[in-house]
Amino acid sequence: MKQLDQLRDLMRRDRVFDFVAEERFPFTSGIRPVRPGVVDISKGPILYIENMTVSFDGFKAINDLTLYINHGELRCIIGPNGAGKTTMMDCITGKTRPDEGSVFYGQTMDLTRMSEYEIAQVGIGRKFQKPTVFPDHTVFENLELALHTNKSVWPTLVARLTGEQRDHIDEVLEIISLKDQVHLRACLLSHGQTQWLEIGMMIMQKPLLLLVDEPVAGMTHQEAERTAELLTGLAGEHSVVVVEHDMDFVRSIARTVTVLHEGSVLAEGSMDEVQNDPKVIEVYLGE
Amino acid sequence: MQYKSLFAQLFAGNTGGKIFLGILVALTVIVPVCNLVIPESSALHISTYTVTLLGKYLTFALLAIALDLVWGYCGILSLGHGAFFALGGYAMGMYLMRQIGDRGVYGNPDLPDFMVFLNWQELPWYWHGFDMFWFAMLMVMLVPGLLAFVFGWLAFRSRVTGVYLSIITQALTYALMLAFFRNEMGFGGNNGLTDFKDILGFNLQEDSTRIGLFLASTIALALGYLTCRYIVTSKFGRVVVAIRDAEDRTRFVGYKTESYKLWIFTFSAILSGIAGALYVPQVGIINPGEFSPLNSIELVVWVAVGGRGTLYGAALGAGIVNYAKSYFTAALPEVWLFALGALFIVVTVFLPKGIVGLIAKIKNKRTESKAPEVNSTAKAETES
Numbered sequence: 001m002k003q004l005d006q007l008r009d010l011m012r013r014d015r016v017f018d019f020v021a022e023e024r025f026p027f028t029s030g031i032r033p034v035r036p037g038v039v040d041i042s043k044g045p046i047l048y049i050e051n052m053t054v055s056f057d058g059f060k061a062i063n064d065l066t067l068y069i070n071h072g073e074l075r076c077i078i079g080p081n082g083a084g085k086t087t088m089m090d091c092i093t094g095k096t097r098p099d100e101g102s103v104f105y106g107q108t109m110d111l112t113r114m115s116e117y118e119i120a121q122v123g124i125g126r127k128f129q130k131p132t133v134f135p136d137h138t139v140f141e142n143l144e145l146a147l148h149t150n151k152s153v154w155p156t157l158v159a160r161l162t163g164e165q166r167d168h169i170d171e172v173l174e175i176i177s178l179k180d181q182v183h184l185r186a187c188l189l190s191h192g193q194t195q196w197l198e199i200g201m202m203i204m205q206k207p208l209l210l211l212v213d214e215p216v217a218g219m220t221h222q223e224a225e226r227t228a229e230l231l232t233g234l235a236g237e238h239s240v241v242v243v244e245h246d247m248d249f250v251r252s253i254a255r256t257v258t259v260l261h262e263g264s265v266l267a268e269g270s271m272d273e274v275q276n277d278p279k280v281i282e283v284y285l286g287e
Numbered sequence: 288m289q290y291k292s293l294f295a296q297l298f299a300g301n302t303g304g305k306i307f308l309g310i311l312v313a314l315t316v317i318v319p320v321c322n323l324v325i326p327e328s329s330a331l332h333i334s335t336y337t338v339t340l341l342g343k344y345l346t347f348a349l350l351a352i353a354l355d356l357v358w359g360y361c362g363i364l365s366l367g368h369g370a371f372f373a374l375g376g377y378a379m380g381m382y383l384m385r386q387i388g389d390r391g392v393y394g395n396p397d398l399p400d401f402m403v404f405l406n407w408q409e410l411p412w413y414w415h416g417f418d419m420f421w422f423a424m425l426m427v428m429l430v431p432g433l434l435a436f437v438f439g440w441l442a443f444r445s446r447v448t449g450v451y452l453s454i455i456t457q458a459l460t461y462a463l464m465l466a467f468f469r470n471e472m473g474f475g476g477n478n479g480l481t482d483f484k485d486i487l488g489f490n491l492q493e494d495s496t497r498i499g500l501f502l503a504s505t506i507a508l509a510l511g512y513l514t515c516r517y518i519v520t521s522k523f524g525r526v527v528v529a530i531r532d533a534e535d536r537t538r539f540v541g542y543k544t545e546s547y548k549l550w551i552f553t554f555s556a557i558l559s560g561i562a563g564a565l566y567v568p569q570v571g572i573i574n575p576g577e578f579s580p581l582n583s584i585e586l587v588v589w590v591a592v593g594g595r596g597t598l599y600g601a602a603l604g605a606g607i608v609n610y611a612k613s614y615f616t617a618a619l620p621e622v623w624l625f626a627l628g629a630l631f632i633v634v635t636v637f638l639p640k641g642i643v644g645l646i647a648k649i650k651n652k653r654t655e656s657k658a659p660e661v662n663s664t665a666k667a668e669t670e671s
Contacts, residue, residue, distance in 0.1 A: 117544070
């Protein structure tokens, strides 16, 4: 009986090597590469961060953090500088490995064992704090590169855009209102347009979970409003996690707000609840 | 229809590339005619010495294109590309050595002269097979390719980038140079491989053989250029440029950047090996000096002078710098290294995009003064 259990343990989907678990379905547009039983959101949450700790040279950037993100939710994460917001994003996307604790995508996919590109391919998109696009490529090419398709070397060498994929790019261009800049090199875009392009690239990947780091930094009021619309529009179908300093912006989009402080969750709830929380007031306004 | 779209992919907005290929085609016609048909007394005659010199430049141009592919497009500054060139050259040299047969100084039908001199009794295992041309040609590509693959696999997987990678590649070529200098390695020690007699049964001293080698170099250069051009205009090429500009972003978009770098590096090494194999029969010698770090650095200067990230610019740079080198080393031999250094400084400070960039700038200024339309120039820029 014990041996049978051991055997079962050996066969667990999340423990076997990728090439065993992965069933290679054709990468047709519209269908994500299915890893059977993997992005399992039947219990509600799409992201499980449990007891995660990350330290850099003894300094605990993340300290025993536990956080769940539900499928389709729009979650804002706020917190003073050094609260560990960006480090948390790094852990989810595989850039940094947590020292302790677990990060699961759905119920079955262990993100701490996957590399950055694999995490991106299973549907986690990320926008950096400092907007990063491919400066030498045109807006169109930027979106084309982000397109959800087979991204290994040989298929890419002979890749041709299908009509369907072109339509998808056009659609996204419409959403991020860069239709007139299609053939402009990305380095010539304004700051706000660059932010939108990066969001567009995220949408092109057809992700289930979007991690958005400071989307309105340096934007004008109108641009910020437009971005708020964009992000609330994306929630529902996608889960969106927004890290932001701009409180007005957070108030305009947030349903649930999580406050991070010194690497762990200080408070969680609606914007009003959080703002009236004495602990939060103390952290933000000082003792 | 498909050929048409392929043609468009390779040449749309690529005037420089068209001119470059045009020059190559012209060379394949003019040079043989001027060398073989027009009598020596005529002013239009091209001497066999010049043919060989041109052939040598063409192999350098191929090498420069190979480096431009990894440096200009992928941002991998390899300071050891000379090693792949030399390895290809050695593989060809070994074939040519075996072709000498018993015509060597010692008249030994099985062993090359230097092995007889070292009192070796039999051919080392790694020399077997090199009497067959196809095997030697396979090794010309396989040996540099394999070395680049193993080296790249280790380096890129460990995320070694930038100046660290450059230093390691420099160390690689230096280590190979020291190894090849040793007699026990069985590659002729510091004399290298030389005294070649013939290739595929054709006497290497004959004018027609020289012309044949020249034509082979031209064809290799043209095909090499077209292949590289295909690569950089494909989506693969756009991913590679993306890696150069924002590697992290490329990873988070879902590309395994290590594989991309590995394959382009390996392909570039293979191309360098082919260039080396064409170089050796034309100059008649291959020795460990080809591995010297200085050679690889010179190669970087060619590409910088011509203009990175255009392919044909690299070939142009290789031609110009080597012509200058031939001229200077004959006229003012002491000055050459200073001139090279000065050239590098001038190019990095004043012409970051090389000669090609300078030409494009002049052209842009002219079109701008005619019609200052932002959109059209931006479009042209993205297409080129």
